Amino acid sequence: MQTVRSSEELAFVREKLRGGATLALVPTMGALHAGHIALVTEAKRRADRVAATIFVNPTQFGPSEDFSRYPRREAEDASMLEEAGCDLLWMPAVRDIYPEGFATTVRVSGISERWEGEARPGHFDGVATVVAKLLLAMRPDVALFGEKDFQQLAVIRRMAADLGLGVEIVGVSTVREPDGLALSSRNAYLSADERQHALALPRALHDAREKILGGSSVADVLQAARSSLVDAGFSRTDYFALVDADTLEPIEAPAGAMRLIAAAVIGTTRLIDNISV
Numbered sequence: 001m002q003t004v005r006s007s008e009e010l011a012f013v014r015e016k017l018r019g020g021a022t023l024a025l026v027p028t029m030g031a032l033h034a035g036h037i038a039l040v041t042e043a044k045r046r047a048d049r050v051a052a053t054i055f056v057n058p059t060q061f062g063p064s065e066d067f068s069r070y071p072r073r074e075a076e077d078a079s080m081l082e083e084a085g086c087d088l089l090w091m092p093a094v095r096d097i098y099p100e101g102f103a104t105t106v107r108v109s110g111i112s113e114r115w116e117g118e119a120r121p122g123h124f125d126g127v128a129t130v131v132a133k134l135l136l137a138m139r140p141d142v143a144l145f146g147e148k149d150f151q152q153l154a155v156i157r158r159m160a161a162d163l164g165l166g167v168e169i170v171g172v173s174t175v176r177e178p179d180g181l182a183l184s185s186r187n188a189y190l191s192a193d194e195r196q197h198a199l200a201l202p203r204a205l206h207d208a209r210e211k212i213l214g215g216s217s218v219a220d221v222l223q224a225a226r227s228s229l230v231d232a233g234f235s236r237t238d239y240f241a242l243v244d245a246d247t248l249e250p251i252e253a254p255a256g257a258m259r260l261i262a263a264a265v266i267g268t269t270r271l272i273d274n275i276s277v
């Protein structure tokens, strides 16, 4: 695996790697786990060459969020990617992505406005802008994103289609711990006690799915789910909602492809998760 940092170095190495081969891109913020490796494994199935990026993107973090304490583990990340069969790792510096005078924002309206967009103002502008830049620099045939960040995947699909980026956006199922907690770099913030209580989140999603499929009132089910998170020690639930799986609009009575999505805070850690219904 070749590791590059500057955009100039990337342009040179990318041309050599690419040749006539197909290329897949796995964008990440590092602190890699088995969820990220599942993206690389799927990328290898879909393209001849696989590139990954590690960039903790400052513009997608709010002023009081965890940008400065976000885990950074470059050496371990690089060995994990190499072992997974990644061919190229790009770890740009902030000035490579946002050079002096940078003044452009990619904003996806509609689908980015509710849920995460409401709880984290400006977050999806940062995500859409950086992903557009990564895709334009790497120009892959396919780019892979996790369903754990379900709304992010929908926002990126919309952005890539609207801008005609000519890349296939592929979603990969959420990888979970054996007990059901979705793998996330932010799980590293959880104390042992919080880690135990955090399980209430995937449990609440599963219980809610069973009850909705069993015919219970959606409003009652969502209320019960929020209460179960309070009982488990979550201090705040930003949202716990049943949405249309394509538009992410809330739905009150079961119909079509649906998704339960949730975001809640335990201790100092904000967790998100979702499941299909």
Ligand SMILES: Nc1ncnc2c1ncn2[C@@H]1O[C@H](COP(=O)(O)OP(=O)(O)OP(=O)(O)O)[C@@H](O)[C@H]1O
Residues within 6 Å of the ligand: 027, 028, 029, 030, 034, 035, 036, 038, 039, 144, 145, 146, 147, 148, 149, 172, 173, 174, 175, 176, 182, 183, 184, 185, 186, 187
């Ligand atoms: N458990 C998982 N299963 C599958 N994909 C995942 C999982 N966790 C993260 N991903 C995907 O990996 C990519 C990079 O995500 P990122 O580096 O932010 O990791 P993360 O674990 O989601 O971190 P965070 O804790 O910041 O949310 C994204 O496309 C994300 O959806």
Ligand SMILES: CC(C)(CO)[C@@H](O)C(=O)[O-]
Residues within 6 Å of the ligand: 027, 028, 029, 055, 057, 060, 127, 130, 131, 149, 152
């Ligand atoms: C897609 C992404 C790499 C953009 O910074 C990030 O939001 C993430 O890791 O999910």
Ligand code: BAL
Residues within 6 Å of the ligand: 060, 061, 149, 152
């Ligand atoms: N995993 C999505 C990126 C973020 O939370 O900022």
